Amino acid sequence: MSTLIDGPQPPSAVGSAGARASRLHIPAVPARPGHRSDFGYLSLSAAGALPRPAIDARAADIGELAAGLVRVLDDDHRPVGPWHLPLEPSVLKTGLRHMLLTRAFDRRMQRTHRQGRISFYIQSTGEEAVSVAQAMALRPGDMLFPSYRNQGLFVARGVPLVDLMCQLLSNRGDMCKGRQLPVMYHSGPARIFSISGNLATQYPQAVGWAMAGAIKGEDHIAAAWIGEGSSAEADFHHGLLFASVYRAPVILNVVNNQWAISTFQGFAGGEQQSFAARGPGFGIPGIRVDGNDFLAVHAVTQWAAQRARANHGPTLLELVTYRAEAHSTSDDPSRYRPRDDYQHWPLGDPIERLKQHLILAGHWTESAHQALSAQLEAQVDSSWAEALAQGTPEQGCSLDRGLMFEDVFKDMPEHLRRQRDALAAERG
Amino acid sequence: MPQMNMIQALNSAMDVMLERDPSVIVMGEDVGYFGGVFRVTEGLQRKYGEHRVLDTPIAEGGIVGAALGRGVNGLRPVAEFQFSDYIYPAFDQIVSELARLRYRSAGAFWSPVTVRTPCGGGIRGGQTHSQSPEGIFTHVCGIKVVMPSNPYDAKGLLIASIEDDDPVIFFEPKRLYNGPFDGTPDKAAVAWKGDPRAEVPEGHYAVPIGKAQIVRSGAALTIVTYGTMVHVCEAAVRDTRLDAEIIDVRSMIPLDVDTLCSSVSRTGRCLIVHEATGFSGFGAELSATIQERCFWDLEAPIERVTGWDTPYPSAFEWDYFPGPARVAAALRRLMSPP
Ligand SMILES: Cc1ncc(C[n+]2csc(CCOP(=O)(O)OP(=O)(O)O)c2C)c(N)n1
Numbered sequence: 001m002s003t004l005i006d007g008p009q010p011p012s013a014v015g016s017a018g019a020r021a022s023r024l025h026i027p028a029v030p031a032r033p034g035h036r037s038d039f040g041y042l043s044l045s046a047a048g049a050l051p052r053p054a055i056d057a058r059a060a061d062i063g064e065l066a067a068g069l070v071r072v073l074d075d076d077h078r079p080v081g082p083w084h085l086p087l088e089p090s091v092l093k094t095g096l097r098h099m100l101l102t103r104a105f106d107r108r109m110q111r112t113h114r115q116g117r118i119s120f121y122i123q124s125t126g127e128e129a130v131s132v133a134q135a136m137a138l139r140p141g142d143m144l145f146p147s148y149r150n151q152g153l154f155v156a157r158g159v160p161l162v163d164l165m166c167q168l169l170s171n172r173g174d175m176c177k178g179r180q181l182p183v184m185y186h187s188g189p190a191r192i193f194s195i196s197g198n199l200a201t202q203y204p205q206a207v208g209w210a211m212a213g214a215i216k217g218e219d220h221i222a223a224a225w226i227g228e229g230s231s232a233e234a235d236f237h238h239g240l241l242f243a244s245v246y247r248a249p250v251i252l253n254v255v256n257n258q259w260a261i262s263t264f265q266g267f268a269g270g271e272q273q274s275f276a277a278r279g280p281g282f283g284i285p286g287i288r289v290d291g292n293d294f295l296a297v298h299a300v301t302q303w304a305a306q307r308a309r310a311n312h313g314p315t316l317l318e319l320v321t322y323r324a325e326a327h328s329t330s331d332d333p334s335r336y337r338p339r340d341d342y343q344h345w346p347l348g349d350p351i352e353r354l355k356q357h358l359i360l361a362g363h364w365t366e367s368a369h370q371a372l373s374a375q376l377e378a379q380v381d382s383s384w385a386e387a388l389a390q391g392t393p394e395q396g397c398s399l400d401r402g403l404m405f406e407d408v409f410k411d412m413p414e415h416l417r418r419q420r421d422a423l424a425a426e427r428g
Numbered sequence: 429m430p431q432m433n434m435i436q437a438l439n440s441a442m443d444v445m446l447e448r449d450p451s452v453i454v455m456g457e458d459v460g461y462f463g464g465v466f467r468v469t470e471g472l473q474r475k476y477g478e479h480r481v482l483d484t485p486i487a488e489g490g491i492v493g494a495a496l497g498r499g500v501n502g503l504r505p506v507a508e509f510q511f512s513d514y515i516y517p518a519f520d521q522i523v524s525e526l527a528r529l530r531y532r533s534a535g536a537f538w539s540p541v542t543v544r545t546p547c548g549g550g551i552r553g554g555q556t557h558s559q560s561p562e563g564i565f566t567h568v569c570g571i572k573v574v575m576p577s578n579p580y581d582a583k584g585l586l587i588a589s590i591e592d593d594d595p596v597i598f599f600e601p602k603r604l605y606n607g608p609f610d611g612t613p614d615k616a617a618v619a620w621k622g623d624p625r626a627e628v629p630e631g632h633y634a635v636p637i638g639k640a641q642i643v644r645s646g647a648a649l650t651i652v653t654y655g656t657m658v659h660v661c662e663a664a665v666r667d668t669r670l671d672a673e674i675i676d677v678r679s680m681i682p683l684d685v686d687t688l689c690s691s692v693s694r695t696g697r698c699l700i701v702h703e704a705t706g707f708s709g710f711g712a713e714l715s716a717t718i719q720e721r722c723f724w725d726l727e728a729p730i731e732r733v734t735g736w737d738t739p740y741p742s743a744f745e746w747d748y749f750p751g752p753a754r755v756a757a758a759l760r761r762l763m764s765p766p
Contacts, residue, residue: 178743197556
């Protein structure tokens with residue numbers, strides 16, 4: 001064996017790493033358990049401070065949008081600035097409803113996991129505005145390529161909760177026929193692509209879908225979401241490159257919730273510059289937006305959608321938010337960040353902010369909010385009962401095990417047919 | 429002697445190597461401050477610092493490429509992939525680069541990278557947290573491929589891998605991290621504590637790469653297996669009361685052909701068991717090699733028991749997993765061929 005201390009050296013080894021202090025830069029992490037939260041690293045712009053350019057703007061001319069932060073709601077929940085495109089109160093209330101339903105669904109499924117009735121779950125708490133506002137700013141024909149933390153897309157597109165719950169239960173109603181880990185949903189009719197366990201793969205795929213739309217002369221666009229941690233994968237860069245080369249009608253979203261399991265966003269490159277700033281390097285406009293500001297998220301998504309539909313090409317959006325809960329039911333964030341970190345998050349909670357905005361504008365009241373919350377919780381409960389009617393975990397797997405061999409190919413080849421029969425014989 | 433589970437044994441191997449050799453560095457997603465999602469690198473960053481135990485971006489191709497470069501420049505990287513299902517973004521860096529650097533540069537450049545990665549099912553992980561891709565990498569010339577089945581071997585083989593000047597892919601059957609698992613999910617989980625294979629010396633020792641181990645001697649037939657399936661096969665042998673010899677391959681490349689073949693020549697019958705899909709799996713190589721050497725001693729065709737040729741389905745995990753019943757049925761067939 002060769003080491004730097006003794007024995008033969010690798011031929012190109014120089015010096016001794018052990019002899020001198022390392023000069024390598026290691027990204028800083030603002031606060032670990034036992035420390036005070038510190039969000040001083042976040043660059044924030046005042047609400048309303050950034051311009052809203054024309055949809056055919058060149059990436060190089062709007063670099064400030066990639067470095068700053070587009071915000072519409074100010075600290076008093078008043079909408080300000082050029083990105084405030086007034087939306088009908090009914091639209092805002094629908095958005096609030098979708099966000100509340102997403103959160104109620106998450107809470108309930110988390111509890112269900114604790115009771116041992118589903119094997120795994122991922123919450124999107126604190127990030128509801130990302131999926132809901134973006135889905136609402138797009139058209140039903142647009143194709144969505146989500147990550148595993150975009151359940152709000154399914155809610156906003158009206159996919160019944162029962163369908164999602166049956167997937168979590170792997171029962172007779174499971175759209176994935178028992179093949180996928182819980183939360184790896186899809187919906188053909190709602191145009192939401194199948195979620196992969198392998199990070200970032202959906203990015204170039206969304207670009208390809210959008211390219212096909214352009215080739216066919218359609219005006220549907222595509223949108224994809226990944227976490228800032230996943231933006232480290234090569235597929236992120238493949239997506240940007242293809243989108244740039246062919247000016248594909250696609251919206252590429254990076255959801256920067258600050259954490260990738262235990263890894264702080266600095267380790268994905270966020271310390272040097274924003275994630276939105278990756279766009280201009282490819283000639284793609286990058287816009288960094290307050291991801292907890294429903295109005296701002298809606299406005300930038302609409303801008304990017306208009307740009308794509310008018311054939312001016314792709315946009316990279318960075319949605320700045322915070323992962324309020326654990327990464328998943330397998331994770332314990334108190335091991336790597338301050339327990340109360342989220343309480344100090346400067347951009348607040350997306351539901352609370354939209355609620356306060358609506359109250360301030362005279363379209364909403366505290367009691368209406370309570371009543372809606374109660375109604376949505378009841379909806380979650382009744383959906384859960386409906387889902388259980390298609391097979392409970394206590395009854396064991398309610399799906400035919402032969403399904404395991406289907407859909408590997410369109411037609412089952414001989415060797416799989418033999419294996420299916422062998423399994424059936426084994427199980428009697 | 430201290431008792432360790434497999435997680436502790438692997439941790440101890442890296443601890444020993446970081447201590448002994450300043451060129452050893454550990455890197456991977458969540459391995460530093462957090463200590464890894466399976467806790468295998470717990471405490472190492474605290475002890476050896478952020479410069480030797482590095483958190484990395486989520487970029488497997490980058491992890492291998494950068495490990496290769498560090499290795500060329502005198503370090504000895506141990507890179508973790510969070511799940512072996514996530515090794516594929518690094519495929520080109522492993523297959524075209526890591527495996528062939530020494531060959532293509534006629535020995536001018538080489539890189540002693542160890543890639544550690546948890547594999548196998550049994551944790552309700554579905555198709556992207558359960559795969560056993562070892563066979564894919566045994567088809568590549570220039571990397572060693574190993575898989576331990578107990579804490580003692582885990583530590584000794586990992587030390588040998590880190591000390592090895594060739595790249596090694598080190599597969600860790602995650603279902604064995606906390607205890608020997610015999611393939612019956614409904615039984616209460618058994619811990620490593622009290623198992624003789626969990627007696628692990630604190631200090632430095634190596635289990636040589638390239639040596640199989642006979643874990644049970646027998647005369648009636650030979651079972652050739654590795655990883656989690658070693659324990660499943662032990663259960664099947666108990667159930668069938670056959671006098672089977674069980675061999676833990678441990679090292680797929682290089683392969684200890686002599687140990688395998690002298691056993692099969694003695695018993696005349698051979699069952700090959702692995703969790704990975706069967707078609708073009710490593711069992712095919714085992715079967716061909718054994719058949720070439722032992723043909724005239726065989727009294728029955730060599731059989732294979734493997735995972736089905738489908739992705740690993742989440743809800744049908746225990747229908748997919750080649751459990752003791754499937755192994756036992758094959759054992760009976762082998763003993764009385766039609
Ligand atoms: C190719 C690949 N590598 C590693 C993993 C393991 N993994 C799953 S989620 C995750 C963190 C992703 O973080 P981020 O992209 O920031 O999204 P977030 O979970 O914060 O929404 C990791 C490392 C994986 N699923 N796929």
